Amino acid sequence: MPKMSYSKALNRALTDEMERDPDVFVLGEDIKFALNSVTTGLLDRFPDRVLETPLSEQGFTNFATGAAMGGKRPVVEYQIPFLLLLVLEQISNQANKFRLMSAGQVKVPVTYLLPGTGWRPGWGAQHSDQPYGVFAHLGVKTVIPATPADAYGLFLSAIRDDDPVVVFCPMPALNLREDVSYADLAPIPLGVGRVCRSGADVTVLAVGHLVHEAMAVAEELAGEVSVEVFDPRSLHPFDWAGLAASVERTGRLVVFDDGNRFCGVGAEVLATAAEEMRLLAPPKRVTRPDAAVVVGCAPELDLAVQPSRAQLVAAIQAVVKS
Amino acid sequence: MRLIRRFEERCIDLVRSGDIGSGIHPCIGQEGVAAGLCAALRPDDALLSNHRGHGHFLARGSDPGRFLAELTGRVGGIDSGRAGSFHPSDLSAGIWGASGTVGHGAAIATGLGWALARDGDRVAVSVFGDGAVTQGALLESFNLASLWQVPVVFVCENNGYATTLPAPAGIAGSVVGRAEAFGIPASTVDGQDPEVVFDAMAAAVDRARGGGGPSLLEFTTYRFEGHHTFERRMRLAYRDDDEVARWRERDPLAIQAARVPADVRDAIDAEVEEVLDAAVRFALESPRPDPADAFDHLYATPVRLRGSLFGGLGAAAALDGAGRIFR
Ligand SMILES: Cc1ncc(C[n+]2csc(CCOP(=O)(O)OP(=O)(O)O)c2C)c(N)n1
Numbered sequence: 001m002p003k004m005s006y007s008k009a010l011n012r013a014l015t016d017e018m019e020r021d022p023d024v025f026v027l028g029e030d031i032k033f034a035l036n037s038v039t040t041g042l043l044d045r046f047p048d049r050v051l052e053t054p055l056s057e058q059g060f061t062n063f064a065t066g067a068a069m070g071g072k073r074p075v076v077e078y079q080i081p082f083l084l085l086l087v088l089e090q091i092s093n094q095a096n097k098f099r100l101m102s103a104g105q106v107k108v109p110v111t112y113l114l115p116g117t118g119w120r121p122g123w124g125a126q127h128s129d130q131p132y133g134v135f136a137h138l139g140v141k142t143v144i145p146a147t148p149a150d151a152y153g154l155f156l157s158a159i160r161d162d163d164p165v166v167v168f169c170p171m172p173a174l175n176l177r178e179d180v181s182y183a184d185l186a187p188i189p190l191g192v193g194r195v196c197r198s199g200a201d202v203t204v205l206a207v208g209h210l211v212h213e214a215m216a217v218a219e220e221l222a223g224e225v226s227v228e229v230f231d232p233r234s235l236h237p238f239d240w241a242g243l244a245a246s247v248e249r250t251g252r253l254v255v256f257d258d259g260n261r262f263c264g265v266g267a268e269v270l271a272t273a274a275e276e277m278r279l280l281a282p283p284k285r286v287t288r289p290d291a292a293v294v295v296g297c298a299p300e301l302d303l304a305v306q307p308s309r310a311q312l313v314a315a316i317q318a319v320v321k322s
Numbered sequence: 323m324r325l326i327r328r329f330e331e332r333c334i335d336l337v338r339s340g341d342i343g344s345g346i347h348p349c350i351g352q353e354g355v356a357a358g359l360c361a362a363l364r365p366d367d368a369l370l371s372n373h374r375g376h377g378h379f380l381a382r383g384s385d386p387g388r389f390l391a392e393l394t395g396r397v398g399g400i401d402s403g404r405a406g407s408f409h410p411s412d413l414s415a416g417i418w419g420a421s422g423t424v425g426h427g428a429a430i431a432t433g434l435g436w437a438l439a440r441d442g443d444r445v446a447v448s449v450f451g452d453g454a455v456t457q458g459a460l461l462e463s464f465n466l467a468s469l470w471q472v473p474v475v476f477v478c479e480n481n482g483y484a485t486t487l488p489a490p491a492g493i494a495g496s497v498v499g500r501a502e503a504f505g506i507p508a509s510t511v512d513g514q515d516p517e518v519v520f521d522a523m524a525a526a527v528d529r530a531r532g533g534g535g536p537s538l539l540e541f542t543t544y545r546f547e548g549h550h551t552f553e554r555r556m557r558l559a560y561r562d563d564d565e566v567a568r569w570r571e572r573d574p575l576a577i578q579a580a581r582v583p584a585d586v587r588d589a590i591d592a593e594v595e596e597v598l599d600a601a602v603r604f605a606l607e608s609p610r611p612d613p614a615d616a617f618d619h620l621y622a623t624p625v626r627l628r629g630s631l632f633g634g635l636g637a638a639a640a641l642d643g644a645g646r647i648f649r
Contacts, residue, residue, distance in 0.1 A: 059432075093423060
């Protein structure tokens with residue numbers, strides 16, 4: 001079976017979808033030269049559906065909204081996570097509300113793709129944000145695939161979805177490779193999580209690339225604790241039913257989330273679990289710290305604020321003991 | 323124009339009576355721009371409006387009763403009461419919404435114009451005020467529209483003020499200068515005379531439809547009323563009475579009325595009153611929305627929300643539903 005990388009899966013999803021649906025087009029900065037490998041080969045195949053933009057994020061994000069209202073299905077690629085904060089208004093307040101405000105007269109099927117979200121070692125404070133929680137908070141459909149097959153399937157579903165969807169692709173996941181047969185690649189519905197590993201003692205809900213870290217920790221602890229790893233795959237809509245079913249089995253919960261702690265996805269999941277699920281022990285979360293501390297350059301500082309395997313091990317042990 | 327004027331006067335009454343909760347941004351005094359520019363459009367052309375947009379809707383033929391029902395938040399409204407006065411849209415009348423973020427709708431119109439041009443020869447129009455031209459995002463739209471030769475007409479209704487800020491105190495250089503810097507032909511035109519507006523607009527629309535790309539028209543105009551109906555209570559002193567009186571002498575209704583025989587005018591006036599009486603009746607008789615429908619239209623592909631949103635997770639049952647907003 002061929003090994004497919006995460007980036008290649010994104011490229012393949014976009015290529016397949018442009019092949020299938022002539023309304024799909026892609027826009028962004030430097031996409032002709034496929035800086036992020038997502039748009040490789042598209043210019044040759046679809047010369048009039050690759051729109052190389054100037055550095056005008058607010059302009060081209062709203063442009064995509066208009067084009068979507070006019071019947072197209074734009075895929076917007078952004079180079080750096082903070083650019084999504086520059087267009088937060090355009091996505092959450094314009095694109096995501098036009099359907100509601102028009103009582104369904106228009107739909108806005110835009111996909112916003114961020115191939116490289118989160119930590120970039122040494123890149124410093126302005127290039128390593130992990131803003132998925134912000135979009136989920138604002139009610140924008142938010143997806144974060146962990147594996148190449150999920151990247152393919154979720155990206156495809158995002159493009160086909162009739163609402164705005166932000167797809168976050170974690171920087172540390174982009175070069176992951178996986179055995180996938182092309183024939184098995186398929187769309188994956190938004191809002192459906194995946195039990196990546198079954199277990200009996202504790203559920204670890206892991207987000208994005210942290211799924212792989214959680215799997216490694218689960219393996220490491222196998223003799224001691226039976227860990228179930230659950231990947232929600234999309235943060236909004238969130239697979240509450242899937243999580244509840246897992247917690248029903250294990251009775252314990254740890255969230256492993258690369259977002260900031262305060263008002264983050266971890267906080268939300270813990271709150272909901274506390275309110276609505278049957279827990280045998282107080283849940284825990286491993287996240288980035290409060291506030292936007294991403295330091296950069298010196299690896300010790302950089303790593304100090306990243307959620308780590310060691311923290312996860314400690315959290316699992318604490319939850320299981322209590 | 324008479325319809326727009328009297329419609330908004332009726333709206334002001336409905337604001338006073340509490341039937342229009344938000345208040346409105348009246349375009350009284352600016353009707354000549356709305357009437358002239360909409361008359362130059364084909365029914366299938368697309369217009370994106372702004373917060374002072376009532377005139378655009380009526381000039382494009384939106385139904386006054388359903389529009390008024392929208393402003394009063396009723397089910398019979400053009401947007402089922404979801405949009406109110408600030409964000410209405412009426413695709414049947416060629417109005418594709420009104421962005422509340424001043425100046426940013428221009429890029430949406432640019433994208434829309436680009437999309438429409440790929441499948442035909444429809445033109446998009448973006449209407450904004452003088453306050454919008456100080457938004458950087460507007461300039462990004464000019465750049466994209468010009469680079470990609472999008473069939474979009476940018477219309478600036480320069481009524482002299484952005485809320486209380488006089489245009490010269492906010493705008494360095496000029497409105498047309500901004501467009502010209504991007505290679506977009508632009509001109510400043512008298513907005514009080516609807517026929518002058520029509521001629522300028524027809525030329526810009528022809529140009530766009532013929533593949534000539536974007537253009538900008540700055541219509542000089544004036545709002546006789548306050549920025550928003552709240553101003554009637556506030557007595558803000560940012561413009562003097564003489565100035566208002568001078569502009570009232572150039573009332574677009576009077577300018578156009580002088581071209582219409584008296585009997586035709588009387589007939590129009592009478593018809594407008596009839597239409598508006600019926601519209602107000604329709605609006606106030608239309609039912610108010612059911613709070614249980616608050617989540618309708620939120621997403622095109624419905625999202626499963628937590629049951630607790632609706633008063634406690636009746637647990638398993640609510641979690642089992644597939645692909646629906648829980649009730
Ligand atoms: C980006 C943005 N800034 C501020 C506001 C608040 N606001 C609403 S209307 C308005 C004035 C707009 O003036 P102008 O564009 O000249 O239009 P006019 O009201 O004169 O028709 C302001 C400041 C807003 N809605 N959006």
